[in-house]
Amino acid sequence: MNYLNNNTCFCGNQKNYEDCCEPLLLGDKQAETPEQLMRSRYTAYVQKNAKYVYQTYASEKQAENPVNEIKEFATSCRFVSLSVIETNSDENKGVVEFKATYFYQNLYCVLHERSQFIKEQHQWRYLDGIIFPVADIKVGRNDDCPCGSAKKYKKCHSA
Ligand SMILES: [Zn+2]
Numbered sequence: 409m410n411y412l413n414n415n416t417c418f419c420g421n422q423k424n425y426e427d428c429c430e431p432l433l434l435g436d437k438q439a440e441t442p443e444q445l446m447r448s449r450y451t452a453y454v455q456k457n458a459k460y461v462y463q464t465y466a467s468e469k470q471a472e473n474p475v476n477e478i479k480e481f482a483t484s485c486r487f488v489s490l491s492v493i494e495t496n497s498d499e500n501k502g503v504v505e506f507k508a509t510y511f512y513q514n515l516y517c518v519l520h521e522r523s524q525f526i527k528e529q530h531q532w533r534y535l536d537g538i539i540f541p542v543a544d545i546k547v548g549r550n551d552d553c554p555c556g557s558a559k560k561y562k563k564c565h566s567a
Protein backbone atom coordinates (compact mmCIF):
# COMPACT_ATOMS: atom_id res chain seq x y z
CA MET A 409 0.00 0.00 0.00
CA ASN A 410 1.15 3.50 -0.76
CA TYR A 411 0.35 6.24 1.69
CA LEU A 412 0.77 9.96 1.21
CA ASN A 413 1.98 9.94 4.78
CA ASN A 414 1.36 7.76 7.79
CA ASN A 415 -1.63 9.62 9.10
CA THR A 416 -3.71 10.06 6.00
CA CYS A 417 -6.27 7.64 4.67
CA PHE A 418 -6.74 7.27 0.91
CA CYS A 419 -9.93 9.32 1.26
CA GLY A 420 -7.91 12.29 2.56
CA ASN A 421 -9.03 12.00 6.18
CA GLN A 422 -6.35 12.73 8.75
CA LYS A 423 -6.61 9.21 10.11
CA ASN A 424 -4.84 5.95 9.44
CA TYR A 425 -6.45 3.80 6.78
CA GLU A 426 -6.99 1.08 9.42
CA ASP A 427 -9.04 3.51 11.52
CA CYS A 428 -10.92 5.03 8.62
CA CYS A 429 -11.97 3.26 5.42
CA GLU A 430 -10.43 -0.19 5.87
CA PRO A 431 -13.01 -1.67 8.29
CA LEU A 432 -15.78 -0.57 5.93
CA LEU A 433 -14.11 -2.10 2.89
CA LEU A 434 -13.52 -5.31 4.81
CA GLY A 435 -17.15 -5.39 5.88
CA ASP A 436 -16.19 -5.30 9.56
CA LYS A 437 -18.09 -2.09 10.08
CA GLN A 438 -21.01 -0.27 8.47
CA ALA A 439 -20.84 3.39 7.52
CA GLU A 440 -22.52 5.48 10.19
CA THR A 441 -22.99 8.50 7.96
CA PRO A 442 -23.34 9.17 4.23
CA GLU A 443 -19.95 10.90 4.36
CA GLN A 444 -18.26 7.76 5.71
CA LEU A 445 -19.84 5.67 2.97
CA MET A 446 -18.85 8.21 0.32
CA ARG A 447 -15.26 8.28 1.56
CA SER A 448 -15.06 4.49 1.59
CA ARG A 449 -16.42 4.35 -1.95
CA TYR A 450 -13.73 6.79 -3.08
CA THR A 451 -11.08 4.65 -1.37
CA ALA A 452 -12.54 1.59 -3.10
CA TYR A 453 -12.12 3.36 -6.45
CA VAL A 454 -8.51 4.16 -5.59
CA GLN A 455 -7.94 0.50 -4.76
CA LYS A 456 -9.94 -0.66 -7.78
CA ASN A 457 -12.26 -2.57 -5.48
CA ALA A 458 -15.18 -2.55 -7.92
CA LYS A 459 -17.15 -5.06 -5.92
CA TYR A 460 -17.38 -2.74 -2.92
CA VAL A 461 -18.45 0.19 -5.12
CA TYR A 462 -21.12 -2.02 -6.66
CA GLN A 463 -22.38 -3.35 -3.34
CA THR A 464 -22.75 0.13 -1.90
CA TYR A 465 -25.02 1.34 -4.68
CA ALA A 466 -28.71 1.43 -3.81
CA SER A 467 -30.20 -1.85 -5.00
CA GLU A 468 -32.26 -0.14 -7.70
CA LYS A 469 -29.02 1.25 -9.23
CA GLN A 470 -26.95 -1.91 -9.23
CA ALA A 471 -28.21 -3.26 -12.56
CA GLU A 472 -27.10 -0.13 -14.44
CA ASN A 473 -23.67 -0.12 -12.75
CA PRO A 474 -22.19 -3.55 -13.37
CA VAL A 475 -18.97 -4.50 -11.61
CA ASN A 476 -16.99 -4.74 -14.84
CA GLU A 477 -17.85 -1.14 -15.83
CA ILE A 478 -16.89 0.14 -12.40
CA LYS A 479 -13.64 -1.81 -12.67
CA GLU A 480 -12.93 -0.39 -16.11
CA PHE A 481 -13.43 3.18 -14.90
CA ALA A 482 -11.36 2.67 -11.73
CA THR A 483 -8.55 1.05 -13.72
CA SER A 484 -8.43 3.79 -16.35
CA CYS A 485 -8.08 6.60 -13.77
CA ARG A 486 -5.27 7.70 -11.48
CA PHE A 487 -7.01 9.19 -8.48
CA VAL A 488 -5.44 12.18 -6.73
CA SER A 489 -7.61 13.58 -3.98
CA LEU A 490 -11.00 13.88 -2.41
CA SER A 491 -12.46 16.87 -0.63
CA VAL A 492 -15.83 16.88 1.03
CA ILE A 493 -17.49 20.27 0.68
CA GLU A 494 -20.75 19.80 2.53
CA THR A 495 -22.75 16.99 4.04
CA ASN A 496 -25.97 16.59 5.92
CA SER A 497 -28.31 13.76 6.69
CA ASP A 498 -31.33 12.71 8.66
CA GLU A 499 -32.43 9.26 9.71
CA ASN A 500 -32.95 7.78 6.23
CA LYS A 501 -31.42 10.03 3.62
CA GLY A 502 -28.46 12.31 3.22
CA VAL A 503 -26.39 14.41 0.87
CA VAL A 504 -22.64 14.74 0.36
CA GLU A 505 -21.15 17.34 -1.92
CA PHE A 506 -17.56 16.62 -2.87
CA LYS A 507 -14.78 17.12 -5.38
CA ALA A 508 -12.70 14.17 -6.48
CA THR A 509 -9.70 14.74 -8.73
CA TYR A 510 -8.11 12.21 -11.01
CA PHE A 511 -6.16 11.81 -14.19
CA TYR A 512 -7.65 10.09 -17.17
CA GLN A 513 -5.08 9.58 -19.93
CA ASN A 514 -3.47 13.04 -20.12
CA LEU A 515 -6.44 14.89 -18.74
CA TYR A 516 -6.75 16.26 -15.24
CA CYS A 517 -10.38 15.87 -14.22
CA VAL A 518 -12.47 17.16 -11.36
CA LEU A 519 -15.64 15.34 -10.45
CA HIS A 520 -17.76 17.83 -8.54
CA GLU A 521 -20.88 16.05 -7.40
CA ARG A 522 -23.73 16.40 -4.96
CA SER A 523 -24.59 12.82 -4.11
CA GLN A 524 -27.74 11.45 -2.56
CA PHE A 525 -27.65 8.59 -0.11
CA ILE A 526 -30.47 6.51 1.29
CA LYS A 527 -30.75 3.84 3.92
CA GLU A 528 -31.63 0.33 2.84
CA GLN A 529 -32.01 -2.30 5.54
CA HIS A 530 -30.36 0.10 8.00
CA GLN A 531 -27.31 0.58 5.76
CA TRP A 532 -26.27 3.68 3.86
CA ARG A 533 -26.26 3.30 0.08
CA TYR A 534 -25.38 5.65 -2.76
CA LEU A 535 -28.42 6.51 -4.85
CA ASP A 536 -27.41 9.10 -7.43
CA GLY A 537 -25.98 12.57 -7.78
CA ILE A 538 -26.00 15.87 -9.58
CA ILE A 539 -22.74 16.58 -11.37
CA PHE A 540 -21.50 20.15 -11.70
CA PRO A 541 -19.61 20.37 -14.98
CA VAL A 542 -15.89 21.14 -14.64
CA ALA A 543 -13.73 21.42 -17.75
CA ASP A 544 -10.95 18.84 -18.01
CA ILE A 545 -7.41 20.19 -18.23
CA LYS A 546 -5.08 18.73 -20.81
CA VAL A 547 -1.62 18.19 -19.31
CA GLY A 548 1.65 18.21 -21.22
CA ARG A 549 4.63 16.10 -20.13
CA ASN A 550 6.71 19.14 -19.16
CA ASP A 551 3.91 21.02 -17.44
CA ASP A 552 3.80 21.33 -13.68
CA CYS A 553 1.64 18.49 -12.40
CA PRO A 554 -1.84 19.84 -11.55
CA CYS A 555 -1.90 17.71 -8.38
CA GLY A 556 0.13 20.42 -6.64
CA SER A 557 3.29 18.38 -6.04
CA ALA A 558 5.48 21.06 -7.72
CA LYS A 559 6.96 18.32 -9.92
CA LYS A 560 6.78 18.02 -13.67
CA TYR A 561 3.87 15.94 -14.84
CA LYS A 562 6.22 13.45 -16.51
CA LYS A 563 7.87 12.81 -13.10
CA CYS A 564 4.61 12.69 -11.19
CA HIS A 565 1.18 11.50 -12.32
CA SER A 566 2.01 10.85 -15.97
CA ALA A 567 0.67 7.51 -17.23
ZN1 LIG B 1 -10.81 6.94 4.71
Ligand SMILES: [Zn+2]
Nearest residue numbers: 553555564565
Ligand atom coordinates in the same frame (compact mmCIF):
# COMPACT_ATOMS: atom_id res chain seq x y z
ZN1 LIG C 1 1.12 14.77 -9.73
